[in-house]
Amino acid sequence: MRCLRKHFSRKYLREEVLPTPFCPGCFNGVVMNAMFKAFEELGVERLKGYVFVSGIGCSSWIPSPHIKADTIHTLHGRAVAVATGVKLAKPNLNVIVIGGDGDLAAIGFNHLVHAARRNMDLLVILVNNLVYGMTRGQASPTTPEGMRTVTTPYGAYEPVMDVAELIARTNANYVARWCVVNFNQLKNSIKEALSKYSRGFRFIEVIAPCITYVVRYEGKTPGQKIKELMKVCRPNTETPYGRIGILKAEDKPGYLDRYFEYVKRATEGDKGE
Amino acid sequence: MSACSVEVDRNLCKGCGICVSVCPKNALELSPNIGPSGYRYPMLKGECIGCKTCTLYCPDFAITIVCNEGGGQG
Ligand code: SF4
Numbered sequence: 170m171r172c173l174r175k176h177f178s179r180k181y182l183r184e185e186v187l188p189t190p191f192c193p194g195c196f197n198g199v200v201m202n203a204m205f206k207a208f209e210e211l212g213v214e215r216l217k218g219y220v221f222v223s224g225i226g227c228s229s230w231i232p233s234p235h236i237k238a239d240t241i242h243t244l245h246g247r248a249v250a251v252a253t254g255v256k257l258a259k260p261n262l263n264v265i266v267i268g269g270d271g272d273l274a275a276i277g278f279n280h281l282v283h284a285a286r287r288n289m290d291l292l293v294i295l296v297n298n299l300v301y302g303m304t305r306g307q308a309s310p311t312t313p314e315g316m317r318t319v320t321t322p323y324g325a326y327e328p329v330m331d332v333a334e335l336i337a338r339t340n341a342n343y344v345a346r347w348c349v350v351n352f353n354q355l356k357n358s359i360k361e362a363l364s365k366y367s368r369g370f371r372f373i374e375v376i377a378p379c380i381t382y383v384v385r386y387e388g389k390t391p392g393q394k395i396k397e398l399m400k401v402c403r404p405n406t407e408t409p410y411g412r413i414g415i416l417k418a419e420d421k422p423g424y425l426d427r428y429f430e431y432v433k434r435a436t437e438g439d440k441g442e
Numbered sequence: 443m444s445a446c447s448v449e450v451d452r453n454l455c456k457g458c459g460i461c462v463s464v465c466p467k468n469a470l471e472l473s474p475n476i477g478p479s480g481y482r483y484p485m486l487k488g489e490c491i492g493c494k495t496c497t498l499y500c501p502d503f504a505i506t507i508v509c510n511e512g513g514g515q516g
Pocket residue numbers: 190191192194195196197227228298302303379380381382
């Protein structure tokens with residue numbers, strides 16, 4: 170029997186752990202494809218020198234055990250704090266955080282916003298599935314108003330938290346938001362955030378509705394949701410998920426640039442007087 | 443005759459149907475039978491143009507495309 174061709178993502182994966190634990194159709198896998206396509210187009214064949222850090226939640230399972238690189242699966246909400254430590258200890262490593270809305274925007278938002286304020290040299294990918302997926306679909310800070318969930322059967326009534334806009338208001342260098350169906354734009358943003366904008370805080374939010382507790386809960390199939398999102402998620406327009414597109418792209422010195430500059434001044438006894 | 447063919451790793455496919463719905467040529471359908479992991483898997487029913495949209499959107503890294511001339515593997 171002829172060997173099966175392998176999907177392009179599999180060279181970046183620890184194949185012995187496949188299939189993933191994600192529900193059938195879960196968009197986590199599509200986000201992984203976009204990221205791996207970005208690496209492929211950047212000519213990165215092996216993820217040496219990259220460290221992936223995650224906390225707790227469905228999308229926090231994207232790095233470990235799946236990605237064939239150094240991965241750290243840490244405490245709930247603390248991925249950005251741990252990633253900050255990794256970057257400061259080993260500035261030459263590329264540190265990437267992947268997490269969900271529950272992990273990064275709810276319990277871990279404090280770490281996220283301060284890393285953004287510091288323009289910390291990290292790439293953070295927020296996989297916003299619009300609910301607390303791992304704990305079975307409760308409304309989260311990013312559940313759009315009016316959306317039905319298991320805890321808001323008559324529609325969510327709390328005002329939504331626009332995470333990308335909040336991060337864009339800080340000193341962060343790069344902020345973008347795409348839906349999972351903006352595949353090429355998402356892939357290009359990840360590429361950009363690892364090449365042209367390779368310093369400071371880079372934040373990419375991906376709208377990736379939980380297949381089981383948003384999409385199936387609405388009585389839709391993954392395929393139907395993809396078609397719906399393709400209509401809704403037009404680049405540079407307002408959507409129920411906030412503005413889609415690149416919200417900010419700057420190349421200011423990152424935290425490490427400022428830190429090493431400070432160390433140099435301290436070494437020379439230069440108080441700037 | 444389709445210049446491209448579809449290969450599916452039936453141990454990975456979870457039968458989500460995403461590949462079927464994103465195919466611009468509507469060339470795929472899910473099998474009537476279930477595969478080794480208990481799910482229906484995609485099969486070619488029409489002409490595949492090798493665009494590989496299905497491979498980009500397959501969340502389980504299960505579907506790849508092989509084209510006769512020139513076309514790369516996905
Ligand atoms: S619960 Fe939702 S986010 Fe979690 S694996 Fe299932 S579909 Fe994906």
